Amino acid sequence: MSKLTSTRSVRSIYPGLLLLIDYGLSEKTIHGVCHGLDQLFSIIPTYVGVQRIPMFGLIVNGQHQSEIFIPLSLTRNNHMELQVALCKLQLLAQKWSIKSNGLSISSISWQSALQLAYIEINSVVQNNNENQTTSNFINHDFQIVILTNQLSDSILLEIHRFIQNNYFNKKKIELVCVNNDNNIESFKQNISSIDLFNIKYVLENKYSIGLYFKSWLLNNDHENEHLQLYLPPIEKTEYIDHSWHMIRCDLQEILIDPHHQVNHDRFFIYTEPSRISTLTENSSSSLSLSIYQLKALNFIKQTNYCISMIFGMPLLVISSSCHKYDIESIENNEIAFDTLTEYLRQNELMLICRLNDCSSSLLIMNSSFSGHFVLSVASERSLILRSIASSELLLPLPNLTRQIIKHEQKQNDENLFKSLSNMNIEDEEYNPLYYEARKTKTKKNRIK
Numbered sequence: 001m002s003k004l005t006s007t008r009s010v011r012s013i014y015p016g017l018l019l020l021i022d023y024g025l026s027e028k029t030i031h032g033v034c035h036g037l038d039q040l041f042s043i044i045p046t047y048v049g050v051q052r053i054p055m056f057g058l059i060v061n062g063q064h065q066s067e068i069f070i071p072l073s074l075t076r077n078n079h080m081e082l083q084v085a086l087c088k089l090q091l092l093a094q095k096w097s098i099k100s101n102g103l104s105i106s107s108i109s110w111q112s113a114l115q116l117a118y119i120e121i122n123s124v125v126q127n128n129n130e131n132q133t134t135s136n137f138i139n140h141d142f143q144i145v146i147l148t149n150q151l152s153d154s155i156l157l158e159i160h161r162f163i164q165n166n167y168f169n170k171k172k173i174e175l176v177c178v179n180n181d182n183n184i185e186s187f188k189q190n191i192s193s194i195d196l197f198n199i200k201y202v203l204e205n206k207y208s209i210g211l212y213f214k215s216w217l218l219n220n221d222h223e224n225e226h227l228q229l230y231l232p233p234i235e236k237t238e239y240i241d242h243s244w245h246m247i248r249c250d251l252q253e254i255l256i257d258p259h260h261q262v263n264h265d266r267f268f269i270y271t272e273p274s275r276i277s278t279l280t281e282n283s284s285s286s287l288s289l290s291i292y293q294l295k296a297l298n299f300i301k302q303t304n305y306c307i308s309m310i311f312g313m314p315l316l317v318i319s320s321s322c323h324k325y326d327i328e329s330i331e332n333n334e335i336a337f338d339t340l341t342e343y344l345r346q347n348e349l350m351l352i353c354r355l356n357d358c359s360s361s362l363l364i365m366n367s368s369f370s371g372h373f374v375l376s377v378a379s380e381r382s383l384i385l386r387s388i389a390s391s392e393l394l395l396p397l398p399n400l401t402r403q404i405i406k407h408e409q410k411q412n413d414e415n416l417f418k419s420l421s422n423m424n425i426e427d428e429e430y431n432p433l434y435y436e437a438r439k440t441k442t443k444k445n446r447i448k
Contacts, residue, residue, distance in 0.1 A: 008224030015141040015172075016055030017216060018072055018120060020113045022148035023062050029149060029178050029204055034090045036210035039392050041086060042369070043217070045079035047260050052217045055142075057120055058085065061113035072120040072142075108150055114162045117144050142172065149178045149204070153191055160196050175199045176212065211396040218252060218395060226251040234422050245416045254308050255393045258371070266355055267371035267387060268312055293356035294373060299349040302376065305388070312387035316378060337381075344377045351375040352388070 021033060037058075044053045057072030070085040121142050146159070156175075163170050175197045202212045225248035233243045258267035269292050319337035321330060344351065355370040374388045 008226070010050070011219075012050055013141070014050070014052050014054060015143045016057075016072060016121075016124070017053055018057045018059065018117045018142060018144045020059045020061055020066075020110070020117060020144060020146045022108070022146075022150065023060060024108060024148070024150050025178065026149065026204070029209070030089075032178075032204070032206035032209035033147070034086060035206040036213040037086055037089075039210055040213045040216075041079065041082040042263075042392065043256060043260050044075045045077055045082065047076075048257070051076065052219075055124070056082075057117075058089070059113050059116050059120075061108075061110055061148075064112075066113040066116050068116060068120070072124050108148075108155060110146065110155065110159055111162065114144070114159065118166055118168070144173045145176060146173065147176045147178065151175070151177055151191060151199070156191065156196050170197070173197065176202055178202050178204050178209065180204055207391070210391065211394065214256070214394070215396045217256065218398075225249060231416065231419060232423065233419050236422075245413075245419060252398050253395055254397075255311060255389050256395060258311070258387075258393060261369060261392065263369040266357075266369045267393075269315065269355070269373070269385065269387075271315065294353040294375075295356045297352045297354055297372075299347075299351055300374075302348045302350055305350070305374070309389040310374070310386050311389065311393075315385045317375065317383040317385045318381065341377060341381060341383060344375070344383070 021030075025033070040053075044051070044056070047053075053075055055072055056070065056075050057068070058070035060067050060069055069089055070082065073081075075082070124142075148155075159173070159175075160170075162168070163173065177199055179201055180203070200212070202208050227249040229247045229249055230240050231245040231247070233245065235243070237243060258264050261267065270289065272289075319334045325333075340351075343349070351374065353373045353375060355373065357370055369392065372388050372390045374386055375383045376386075378384045
C-alpha cells in the first residue's frame with residue numbers, strides 16, 4: 001500500500017461575487033435579501049483567515065435600466081460602505097415592490113444588468129493590471145449570482161446568449177430562484193430549457209435567503225479528505241497500523257466562528273479581563289471588566305436542542321457571595337437562585353438568555369450584537385452557562401445528494417461491523433480523568 005497523504009492543499013483565493021437581484025421581487029423577498037445581506041456584512045469585512053468573499057458587488061435589474069447599488073470592491077475593512085448601501089436598499093425596497101406589482105414576466109430582461117456586471121468585472125481586472133501592488137488581494141476569478149422569482153425559457157435563453165457572445169464561462173453564473181415550496185416542481189416542468197443552467201431554489205422567507213447567502217462562506221475544498229478516522233480491528237493492536245479500518249471524511253462548519261463577527265466579544269462571557277480585547281485601566285493600574293447582564297427569554301425542554309448549537313467554554317454558575325452585600329441580601333439571593341435551579345430540575349428545562357446591552361444609546365443598542373446563552377442544571381446548587389447559536393452564526397447544512405451510492409443500495413462492511421461490535425462499551429458516564437491529552441509514551445504511530 002502506498003504511503004498515505006498527511007497534508008492537503010487548501011484554497012487560498014476565492015472568486016469575487018456580483019449579486020444581481022430582480023426588480024420584480026416581492027417586498028417580502030427584498031426584505032429577506034436585506035436581512036440576509038445585513039448578517040453577511042456583519043461577518044465578511046472583518047473575517048479572520050482566508051477571505052471566502054474577497055470582493056462583492058450588488059446590481060438591481062430594473063425594468064428599463066439597471067443600477068449599481070454596491071460597486072464591485074474589496075470587502076476587507078469595508079463595513080461602513082456596505083452598511084450605507086444596504087440602508088439605501090432597505091429604503092427603496094417598498095418603492096420597488098409597489099412599482100413591480102404589474103410587471104409581467106414577458107417584459108423582464110437581464111441584458112442591462114449583465115452588461116453592467118461585465119463592465120464592473122472588466123474595470124476591476126483592468127485596474128488590477130495597472131496597479132500591480134494590489135495583485136495579491138484581487139483575483140481575476142469572479143462569479144455572477146442572479147437572484148429572481150421569475151424564470152422562463154426566453155429569460156434563460158437571453159442569459160445563455162449573453163454568455164456565448166461575451167465568452168463568459170457558464171459555470172461562473174449561478175441562478176437562484178426564490179419560490180414557494182409548493183410551486184417548485186410545477187415551475188420546473190413548465191420550463192423546457194431549464195437544463196441550460198444549474199438552478200438553485202430558495203424558499204421565500206428571510207431565513208432561507210439568509211442561509212443561502214451564508215453558503216458562500218462554506219469550504220468546498222475536496223481535493224483531499226479532511227479527516228482520517230481509524231477504528232481498531234478485532235485483534236486490537238496498541239498502535240495504529242494497516243490492520244486498522246480507515247474511513248475518510250470531509251469536514252464542514254456548522255456555525256460561523258463568532259470571532260469573525262464585528263462585535264465578537266458580545267457572543268462570549270469571560271471571567272478574566274485578560275481574555276478579552278476591551279480592557280480598561282484605572283488610576284490604580286488594576287484591570288476592570290463589565291458586570292454582565294443576562295435577560296431571560298424563555299424555557300426550552302432539555303431534549304429540545306441540538307448539541308452542535310453549543311459552542312465556547314462552559315462556565316459554572318453559583319449563587320454570589322460578594323462581600324459588598326449584607327447577609328440578608330446574600331441569603332435572599334441564594335433562595336432565589338436555589339428556586340430557579342430547582343424549577344429547572346423538576347421540569348427538566350433549560351433557560352435561554354440574551355446578553356443585555358447596558359448602553360444608554362439606542363443607536364448603539366440597535367447596531368450591536370448580543371449573544372445568546374443557555375442555563376442548565378449542573379449539580380444540586382449550581383448551573384452550567386454555555387453560549388448557544390443564534391441565526392447570525394448558523395450555516396446551511398451540506399448537500400448530501402452528491403453521494404455516489406444511493407441509500408437503498410448500500411450494504412454494511414461486515415469486517416468493520418464485527419470490529420465495531422468487539423469494541424468496549426463503558427458502563428459509566430464519560431469521565432475526563434480517564435482520558436489524557438499528553439502522550440505518555442514516546443513511540444510514534446507509523447503508517448506507511
